[in-house]
Amino acid sequence: MSRQKSGTLFFVYARMNVQDVAKIIESWAPRWVAWERDNVGLQVGDPARKVSRILVALDVTEDVVQEAFERKADLIVSHHPLFFRPPLSITASDIVGRLVLKLAEKRIAIYSAHTNLDFTKDGVSYALAKALGLTNIRFLAPLERLLSKIVVFVPEEFADRVFAAMSAAGAGIIGEYEQCSFRSRGTGTFRGSSKSSPFLGKSGRFEAAEETRLEMVVPRAQVKTVVESMKTVHPYDEIAYDIYQVDNLSANFGSGAIGELPKAQSLRTFLERAKKTLQAKSLRVAGDLRNRVKKVAVCGGSGSDLLPAAQRANADVYLTADVRYHTFHAAEDSLALVDAGHWETEHVILQPLADRLRESAHRNGKSIHVFVTKLSTNPIHYM
Ligand SMILES: [Zn+2]
Structure with a gap:
């Protein structure tokens, strides 16, 4: 202490x-x-x-x-x-x-x-976008196929406990919200074999029970942990649950960032300021310095792979690092491409x-x- x-x-x-x-x-x-x-x-x-x-x-x-x-x-x-x-x-x-x-x-x-900090909201690329004065910052390429959904059927009086265990294990996070779930009520039916030991009713008999259908999203990598936590507090010996793959884009994880400058300005003005902010001794630029720019895409570190995403997003300029000669050619006519250096785009x-x-x-x-x-x-x- x-x-x-x-x-x-x-x-x-x-x-x-x-x-x-x-x-x-x-x-x-x-x-x-x-x-x-x-x-x-x-x-x-x-x-x-x-x-x-x-x-x-x-x-x-x-x-x-x-x-x-x-x-x-x-x-x-x-x-x-x-x-x-x-x-x-x-x-x-x-x-x-x-x-x-x-x-x-x-x-x-x-x-x-490292890359977990690159791929997270307010991580490296968000910091770069903020340092360059961009507003309305969002991911340039949100990560896909990152989420699953778990649906579990639980006796009503156990729903809170199961929900709490799943939340604590990482389920139910959507954007800036946590503990997100949906619950609906219905009737679950079952007939246990002679070897079963049902929590409700008797084995060998057809039973109907009031149950809550509890649904929560969960990162795919966390599914196993969440299911294990759910099982520790669920009262049934044989738990009915479903795992679905969902295709929603992630709100919390992605690569690169894109935003707008408060005012359109010449590429030259934007880059002169960027050079100072990033402590860059030199910039490598493909693009006409007289062009007006407002929509700016960025990626801290080696971000050449995101050039097509910056083009699709109609960015006026894409600023990243470790860009190869032929990539500069590929950018021609669509946007200005800037290599500001690896350390320079990440120290922010x-x-x-x-x-x-x-x-x-x-x-x-x-x-x-x-x-x-x-x-x-x-x-x-x-x-
Ligand atoms: Zn790096």
């Missing part, structure tokens, strides 16, 4: 551990939404270890680890994971090994939120991420100091 003095009052805050920080991040940017070949979550460290100071950075480099040590951070929350491939050994002979040894020696944990998430961690912790009565790295981890220099 730590005490913080404010006037004559003392507030007592509880300490957090690494796992608590992971929970805050994952309730916003769940690990299941990450690209399947990504490696997100705790990379180095003990989930039970107490955390009082967090350094937020895009990359884990030797300088960032040294900075974390000097600023007494117990945890580094990074965007890019430390491990992309399972290491065969942890030794000082390679950079990742040296980092892990130093982190273990200094007792600093690493937690990475660091401050919002730090603020979110701090605010969520404080809202839960937990004490934490969260700060953004003072270093640029961009390995690219312009000469």
Whole structure:
């Protein structure tokens, strides 16, 4: 416990551990939404270890680890994971090994939120859109086939309990709303075999029971967990439930972002401002700088794959990073395509991420100091 003095009052805050920080991040940017070949979550460290100071950075480099040590951070929350491939050994002979040894020696944990932070609302691309002054921000490409629906038939008096268990396991989230469900009443019928042990009525006899049909959406990746939770509180020995695939686009998860500038302006004016905001030394641009732009699509990091989505959305300009020569050609005539750099389009998430961690912790009565790295981890220099 730590005490913080404010006037004559003392507030007592509880300490957090690494796992608590992971929970805050994952309730916003769940690990299941990450690209399947990504490696997100705790990379180095003990989930039970107490955390009082967090350094937020895009990359884990030797300088960032040294900075974390000097600023007494117990945890580094990074965007890019430390491990992309399972290491065969942890030794000082390679950079990742040296980092892990130093982190273990200094007792600093690493937690990475990578593509799960890219694909989430208010994640990397939303932060980029906000930094560029866009309004009415939404996903450029909402994720598809992400949701299922579970329908379960439950005796009326157990409906609240089953609903609560399913909600706690992650069901019923639609956009900014949680605990979303629909309930209708009806009559369920059954006749149990001699081996059955019905909760209502007798085995071998035709029975009819008043039941609630409870429906909730659930992310596909969470279906198993939600069904298991539902089963722990449902009173029947044989539970009737259905799982449907639904094709709704996700309101909470997608890639890229699109929005409008408050006022139409020349591509040149927009890019001059963007260059300053993103701390970009140079931009690579295909497009006429005199054209007027208002609708702007963005994707932090490597976003060339979303060019067709930006074209379909009738964006005037698409700003992303890691764009190849032929992709610039493919954009010609449809919109202006801008490569602003990988670090430049992603570092804008660091401050919002730090603020979110701090605010969520404080809202839960937990004490934490969260700060953004003072270093640029961009390995690219312009000469
Ligand atoms: Zn990146």
